[in-house]
Amino acid sequence: MRITVEDDVAIKVQGNPDHPATQGSICTKVSRYAERTYHAERLLQPLKRVSAKTEAPRFEPVSWDQAMTDIAARLQAIAARDPQAILPYSYAGTMGLLQGEAMAGRFFNRLGASRLDRTICASAGGAALSATYGHKVGMHLRFFAQSRLILIWGSNSIASNLHFWSHAMQAKRAGAKLICIDPRKTETADKCHQHIALLPGTDGALALGLMQQLITHGWLDHDYLRDHVDGWGELRQKALAWPPERVAEVCGISADEVRNLARDYGQTAPAAIRLNYGMQRVRGGGNAVRLIALLPCLTGAWRHPAGGLLLSSSGWFAPYKNPAIERPDLLAGRSPRWINMSTIGDDLLRDRSPEFGPRIEALIVYNSNPVAVAPESPKVVRGFQRADLFTVVLEHFHTDSADLADYVLPATTQLEHLDVQSSYGHTDLLINEPAITPLGQAKPNTQIFRELAAACGFTEACFAETDEQLARQAFSSEIDFDQLRQTGWHSLPLPDAPFANGQFLTPNGRAQAAGADYLANYESQRSSPALAARYPLAMISPPARNFLNSSFVNVKSLRDIEGEPLLEIHADDAAARGLADGVMVRIFNDRGSYQCRLKLSPRARPGVVNGMGIWWRKLGANGSNVNEVTHQQLTDIGRAPSFYDCLVEVAAA
Ligand SMILES: Nc1nc2c(c(=O)[nH]1)N[C@H]1C(S)=C(S)[C@@H](COP(=O)(O)OP(=O)(O)OC[C@H]3O[C@@H](n4cnc5c(=O)[nH]c(N)nc54)[C@H](O)[C@@H]3O)O[C@H]1N2
Ligand SMILES: Nc1nc2c(c(=O)[nH]1)N[C@H]1C(S)=C(S)[C@@H](COP(=O)(O)OP(=O)(O)OC[C@H]3O[C@@H](n4cnc5c(=O)[nH]c(N)nc54)[C@H](O)[C@@H]3O)O[C@H]1N2
Ligand SMILES: [Mo]
Numbered sequence: 001m002r003i004t005v006e007d008d009v010a011i012k013v014q015g016n017p018d019h020p021a022t023q024g025s026i027c028t029k030v031s032r033y034a035e036r037t038y039h040a041e042r043l044l045q046p047l048k049r050v051s052a053k054t055e056a057p058r059f060e061p062v063s064w065d066q067a068m069t070d071i072a073a074r075l076q077a078i079a080a081r082d083p084q085a086i087l088p089y090s091y092a093g094t095m096g097l098l099q100g101e102a103m104a105g106r107f108f109n110r111l112g113a114s115r116l117d118r119t120i121c122a123s124a125g126g127a128a129l130s131a132t133y134g135h136k137v138g139m140h141l142r143f144f145a146q147s148r149l150i151l152i153w154g155s156n157s158i159a160s161n162l163h164f165w166s167h168a169m170q171a172k173r174a175g176a177k178l179i180c181i182d183p184r185k186t187e188t189a190d191k192c193h194q195h196i197a198l199l200p201g202t203d204g205a206l207a208l209g210l211m212q213q214l215i216t217h218g219w220l221d222h223d224y225l226r227d228h229v230d231g232w233g234e235l236r237q238k239a240l241a242w243p244p245e246r247v248a249e250v251c252g253i254s255a256d257e258v259r260n261l262a263r264d265y266g267q268t269a270p271a272a273i274r275l276n277y278g279m280q281r282v283r284g285g286g287n288a289v290r291l292i293a294l295l296p297c298l299t300g301a302w303r304h305p306a307g308g309l310l311l312s313s314s315g316w317f318a319p320y321k322n323p324a325i326e327r328p329d330l331l332a333g334r335s336p337r338w339i340n341m342s343t344i345g346d347d348l349l350r351d352r353s354p355e356f357g358p359r360i361e362a363l364i365v366y367n368s369n370p371v372a373v374a375p376e377s378p379k380v381v382r383g384f385q386r387a388d389l390f391t392v393v394l395e396h397f398h399t400d401s402a403d404l405a406d407y408v409l410p411a412t413t414q415l416e417h418l419d420v421q422s423s424y425g426h427t428d429l430l431i432n433e434p435a436i437t438p439l440g441q442a443k444p445n446t447q448i449f450r451e452l453a454a455a456c457g458f459t460e461a462c463f464a465e466t467d468e469q470l471a472r473q474a475f476s477s478e479i480d481f482d483q484l485r486q487t488g489w490h491s492l493p494l495p496d497a498p499f500a501n502g503q504f505l506t507p508n509g510r511a512q513a514a515g516a517d518y519l520a521n522y523e524s525q526r527s528s529p530a531l532a533a534r535y536p537l538a539m540i541s542p543p544a545r546n547f548l549n550s551s552f553v554n555v556k557s558l559r560d561i562e563g564e565p566l567l568e569i570h571a572d573d574a575a576a577r578g579l580a581d582g583v584m585v586r587i588f589n590d591r592g593s594y595q596c597r598l599k600l601s602p603r604a605r606p607g608v609v610n611g612m613g614i615w616w617r618k619l620g621a622n623g624s625n626v627n628e629v630t631h632q633q634l635t636d637i638g639r640a641p642s643f644y645d646c647l648v649e650v651a652a653a
Helices: 033-037 064-081 098-111 123-133 141-146 162-173 187-191 203-216 222-228 232-240 244-251 255-267 285-299 314-320 341-348 377-384 445-455 467-473 481-487 529-534 556-562 571-576
Strands: 002-006 009-014 047-049 059-061 086-090 115-117 149-153 177-181 194-196 271-275 308-310 338-340 362-366 390-395 407-410 419-421 428-432 489-491 537-540 566-569 584-588 593-600 608-611 647-652
Touching: 009 033, 047 064, 064 086, 064 362, 064 390, 064 407, 064 445, 086 098, 086 115, 098 419, 098 445, 098 467, 123 285, 123 314, 141 162, 141 271, 149 162, 149 255, 162 177, 162 187, 177 187, 177 255, 203 232, 203 244, 203 255, 203 285, 222 285, 244 255, 255 285, 271 285, 285 308, 338 341, 341 377, 419 467, 428 481, 445 467, 481 489, 529 647, 566 571, 571 593
Parallel strands: 086 362, 115 338, 149 177, 149 271, 177 194, 271 308, 362 390, 390 407, 537 608, 566 593
Antiparallel strands: 002 009, 047 059, 047 407, 419 428, 428 489, 537 647, 566 608, 584 593, 584 647
């Protein structure tokens, strides 16, 4: 990014036109980052709670010294009994390596706190890719521009992956066909040649159906399969059980859609798949990723730089990152339990037990807003409201989670601190230089954990390291930090067609096909008919275009574009319930109920409603949001949440 600064004030936030991977483009929401940074409600001083957790939140200012002394005393008292009763909770607020876990990791390792299993976003797909190809790797973003066919599968690229979209548009202009596979008719689907609106969680069945067609028509690269794939025989047998009619019935699409998609995929080269994380947020999401990821092996699409698949590029960075930056050695032989961040609702309400260990007594939240984003929020809220839970939240704003904190500590934004980044789309390392002085009393996460370490009496030299020292250690020695600082980015040296000759990152270099199969959703007409009789609509809750998860929801110019929380519904489903466009509705199931405005929309297919996310609860109609009704069951692979595997009913509010 390029930040224009006048008198220490950021005036403009733009993309950097010199950066080849992003070519100066920037999404609307981040272009408003100055508005967000200077927001009137920005947290500028440490705050201490003075109301009960079940009352309206009231805070009073406290000095940094006092806050640190109080927090350290409370944490140490808990740690003296069992440090595992303390839990860090962090995710994607910033994905910077420094302001993420560099100093925080050191602090929690030294303390011996519970470890957070960071599963809330990508771990089903990530584990599935690793099981299939050995790591989170795929084709390069820029080569999509040369593809002849692009399947945009479970991705609203215009909203959530703009930098890919530029390449897809280039391909389209050069004559490529674009097909979007998504239950929702997104703005991306609008711009594709074809849209296949399958039911949520049925992607694995579609992938098997495509394989069946590739096999029966002989559209296979037999040499590639023989030389580079283990378990093809088993997968082939499974796929043969999925003729187009069966696929059509399970996916809620037509058999011709399956046949035509298979023909396009089997007969166009190079063919590329942009898979994204939307489709793995269901029970069988991991298996579905495995099946889709194997498609390019059947056709040999990997032979070409513009063929293959991209879900995540983050695995390419692994050899260049330094895992020691978080200092796991400070665990000193201890092996604290793992707490899955996706089941924080249940886990905050759990008592001590031999299996679970100690009750969670303290929560340190940074880079995350769990009260808004974690599934089944009625339980998350109840957990955060526990009078005996000690909660510290490092934040820019009074989020739903900050509202339930004992201490709120003001953190710097990316304009105000140093950081280094990797990516999960392109393959460049990036540096984030501070552009302005921190606002008010805000401090970088690194500094807050440094001071917390000092207040806890941790004297190891690593707690005194500066952000620049951390940045210099973040990557392996192959990366010249001063060079990175000069250019702003460093492109990893990678082959154009990394799997043209197999050489996957699995132990034997071959793709692994064994075991992958279609699994129905936890909650669907097919798997749970009794539940579906009461809650007949499948609900997905993808992000609204102008928000980033729950970030930016409080930025007025962006909220004005989104208006208010909406539920998109197909006209037939609305008519069946006597609901008119624009009425306030209640969306409910056994877990909870939330209210928002109903929008009759061609973006919704019959049987599926789209609860656009992720609003702050307190900005919603009845103080809740879409996660009021999602559940905490985990995916088949990767221990991830299944937000889009959810049955609801809708009625007038
Ligand atoms: N504007 C914007 N951009 C973002 C984000 C944001 O919140 N807002 N979040 C960022 C983050 S953290 C992430 S992880 C990524 C997420 O971005 P993506 O990985 O693209 O995932 P989602 O946006 O969850 O879902 C993408 C699409 O999948 C569709 N979908 C839902 N269920 C299914 C299904 O069962 N099958 C199929 N085929 N499709 C399905 C949804 O309707 C949606 O259009 O985006 C990043 N970029
Ligand atoms: N129903 C439903 N729920 C979902 C999803 C969905 O599609 N549907 N998507 C899921 C996904 S993919 C993800 S990744 C998660 C995301 O969930 P989170 O990781 O919680 O992401 P955000 O909601 O953006 O909240 C991040 C918070 O970090 C703060 N922050 C940003 N930068 C910094 C910093 O430098 N320091 C500090 N201290 N704070 C900072 C921001 O102000 C913001 O409040 O949500 C998940 N929840
Ligand atoms: Mo995410």
